[in-house]
Structure formats: C-alpha cells, structure tokens
Amino acid sequence: MTTVLGAYGYQLTAPGTPLQPYKFPALDPGADEVAVQVAGCGVCHTDVGFVFDGVPTRHSLPLVLGHEISVVVPARGLCAVPENLPPGLSLEMLSVVADAVTTPYEAIRRAGVGPEDVAVIIGAGGIGSFGVQISAALGAAVVAIDIDHERLKRIARHGAGLALNARTADLKGIKGAIRAFTKESGRKGMGLKIFEMSGTPAGQTTAFGLLDHGAYLAVVGFTAKPVELRLSNLMAFDATARGNWGCPPDQYPNALRLVLEGKISLAPFTEQHPLEEAPAILEAAARHELPRRVILRPNHGNGKRKPEGA
C-alpha cells in the first residue's frame, strides 16, 4: 500500500566484469508483494563464483547479487528480531545469519554434533568462524584448520580447542595433532565429524584425507574446481559425505537464538563497508584478501537516494 521512493545498488551485467551501479525508480509493491529496507548485506563467496569463476546464474543477467540480508519489513515475518538487540549487535550485523551462520548451523545439525564429538572445521573464514562457534556451543571439542595465522589466533579465542595451520603441517601431522587432542579431550578416537568450510580444493583434499572409521564429512564451502580423491574411502571407512544447500527456514530461529544469547559472536568476524564499495569488495574477496565477512550497508539517506559511489 505504501509507495517507496526507489532503490539503488550494484548489479552483475557480464561475468568477469566489475559490478555496475543501477537505480530503480519508485517501487509500487502489489497486493501480494512487499518492499523491504535492507539494513545490511553479507558478501558470500558464491557471489564471487558468479562474477569471477564462471558459475552460471539461474536467471539471466543483469542480476543484483547478494542473498545474505537483514531487512526492515512493514509487517513482522518469520524470523523477526527483538526491537532492542543485545549490546554489540546491530540489525546490519545480523545479515550474516541468513547464510554464513545458518548454512554451517544446518550442516552441524544434520551431523548431530554433541558433547561426545570432535568437530574438525576446515577454514576459519566467513563460514568456518561461525561453524567453530556453533560446534563449541553444542558442546563438541573443536579443531580449526586454516592457512592464515591471524584467523587461527582469533578463532582460538572463540571456541577452537585446537587451531592448526595447514601451511606448516602436512596431513600426517594434522592427523597426529587431532589424535592427541581427541585423547586429551576425553572423546572416543573414531568417527570424526569433519566440516569443509574453506570452499577450496586444498581444503576438500584435507577433509577427505581425515576420514576415519565411521567419519562424517559435511561439504559446506563451495568451489567450482574438481578434486582428485579416492571415493572408495567412503566404503573402506564406513563413512558419510553430505552437502547442504543452505538451511531450511524453520531452522533460522534456532541459529538466531545462539547469536542473541551471545553463543555466536558476530562482531570479531565481520566488518562493515558502505554499499558503494561493492565492486572493490567483490574483487578483494576473489583474491581472498578479506580477513572477515564483509557486510555492505546501503545509504538510506533521508528519503533521498545516493545512487552510486563513483
């Protein structure tokens, strides 16, 4: 019923090219439509895939990317958050719940992670940093593996009982360290729950190499690149590999609750930028230069629109 003044943003017009600014005129939502005001939008590596790695989009270009948003809606929807958020949280920040938190949450939920488990999270970046915190919140002893020293230092303060650098340790060394950690933590020595959250062929190779008898491997990160592996190891180890395409909406409130209760910290693992930086941010993401999950913040002005950052 309300007419809103319009919208602006950045769209992909052709693969391999920078995002281009666009501007919508006034929006006139129909009776079965709703206009929402985006507070923040998390930048995901699947967006990088569409722009730089030739991953085909389902709809034809041009397309506005960005599927990880928090919004203000005229009427309350499924996953409404309290008016007054706990200190340190903002609506913008909660945008990352829509994918970076819920997707690992769903992977960890399907794996049935609990206090008796050792959870190994490969990749402590935009997804894995939340995967570690979720696993720890569910009581598991958590191992984080990454190639970045700073990320490992940060995640060791947020749930990882063991943080391993895959640049300085080979598979044998990683296995030995996990074995010792498992023993120290009083968990049983078999049936690791492994979560590939780096979205890289190297991470996937490590993940598959860690399979032990009864292991469960969740494929959470995405890469379009193939890997060479001995698929029969699933049979030899009586193991399961499972992927999840996002998270069903009925699980969002459970993931959000962990955030609101402070069991998942967002602030140390996110950074906010104006939406106008979208094209540059996407290029930096493709070069793996972003230390934290980026949240883009549109400028809503005062009824005025600032259509581009040029």
Added chain:
Amino acid sequence: MTTVLGAYGYQLTAPGTPLQPYKFPALDPGADEVAVQVAGCGVCHTDVGFVFDGVPTRHSLPLVLGHEISVVVPARGLCAVPENLPPGLSLEMLSVVADAVTTPYEAIRRAGVGPEDVAVIIGAGGIGSFGVQISAALGAAVVAIDIDHERLKRIARHGAGLALNARTADLKGIKGAIRAFTKESGRKGMGLKIFEMSGTPAGQTTAFGLLDHGAYLAVVGFTAKPVELRLSNLMAFDATARGNWGCPPDQYPNALRLVLEGKISLAPFTEQHPLEEAPAILEAAARHELPRRVILRPNHGNGKRKPEGA
C-alpha cells in the same frame, strides 16, 4: 572337542604372485574355538585388490584370502539355514550371501529404498546383480547400468526395469533415459538413489554425474584408484554420499530371507568351480573375465584330504 583331520587351500605369499597351495595338519580347536567345514567360498574383487592392485592386507602375509563363505558348524550359529533348502539352492551357493548379497543389502537398507524410489545400480556384476534384485524386492523402480550386453540382458529378466549400456550412451543420454523411465514409472523426478557397485573409476564418475537435488549415492564397489570429481556438487545438490563397510551381522537374516523366499535368485548369477582353480580364477577376475560371481568348492573327500590341484 572333536579333532578334525586337517585343511587345505590356497594362500597369498607375496603381492602380484599366484596363490600357493598350503596344507594344515590336524586341527585341534580349543575350548573357545570351533572348526568349521567350508561348503563354498565366493570370490570377491577385494581379494583381487590384495593380490594384484597393491591394496595392503591388515595382517602380514602369508594369508588365506576369501571372506565370503558358507560352512557347516558343529553347533548352530547366528544365521543357520534350514536343513532342506528350497529347490535350486545349495549351501555352497549361499556363500555369496556373506558379502555379495549382504553388502548391497545394507547399502540399500541405509538408503531407505522403498516403492516410491528410483534406484540406479551401476554395475550389474557380482554385487550389482544382487543390488538390482534387492531394490526390486523392496518395490523400487530399478535402472541397471553396465558395459556388458549379456549382463544387462540377464538383469533385465531379474528386476531391472531399464537396462542401460554405458559403452553406447554418454552421461547426457543416460540422464535422459532415466528421466523418461522415472516419469513412466510414476515416481517423482528428484532425489535418485544411486548405487555404485562396479568398483571402477568410470562407474564412480557416472554415479557422481547422476546426482540430482536431494540425491543419495551409495559407494558399494571398491577401487583403489582415485577419481576426479566436483565434491561441491554434494552441497549444490543437497546430496549425500555414503559408504558401508560390509553389513552388520544382525542384518544377515533379513538378507538371507529374501534369498530363501526366492526374491533374490542366486543360480543365474553364480558359477561353481573346484577350489583347486583358485589361482587361475583370481587372475581371470582381475582381467574382468568372469561373467558371474565365482564360488570355489573345497573337496572334502571321505575324511581324506586332497591337498592341491597341481
């Protein structure tokens, strides 16, 4: 308490060499041991792996291979069969239940195959021929894929509603044929249950290539060779890949029942040879020259032993 006269057979003394005859002197089982008389022993491709493909054995050589046996025991054990078997069945023939029937049975049980499913069995050989029959017995519409015309003709008479030759059809053609078959059979068009039972890299590549949204892929056949695949497809398709290391003993009676009820035919898919042919049979298996699962039959004589076939 009984002393038995002895035993003979064929053992692996060094990888890559023919099996060698051996002879045990009189056996004297202790109070917690039992001597059994082997009726038949099925030849499995994992045996071929130990002899010809460098798959390491768990214990040191020399070793007697053969893990798929039917035996006569002094006291009845877990999975005793009726004194009078149904026509067309013999104790020797039942040896293949110990792995070639129970291993696909367990894979199919874990997958939860039922009347609403389309089951795709890749490889209609020593394991897959039983996989097709088990899936059909559970009510699924069954697709069999192999590269051997005779095998495909045979399995089309034993449960396969669609038999596809992967030598003459590419992945796109196979997908199209499965789609049409799914429609005809009145099943839903997504969430295939795929069973890799060929134990070959080509079969594994096809199996992975058939993943659709919500698919379940069971890795049943074994090959030591690696394959190149896009592991992230598990995530993109919300799919599961699962292996099973054999079958827990408590499921043996269920698999055996299907055989005794005639829902799984053994005769058309097995052939019997004297144990003395073991070395030659293993070499033929390595060359993929055996059209059926081979059962080796020891010669028990009349209290006398015939120690070798030379």
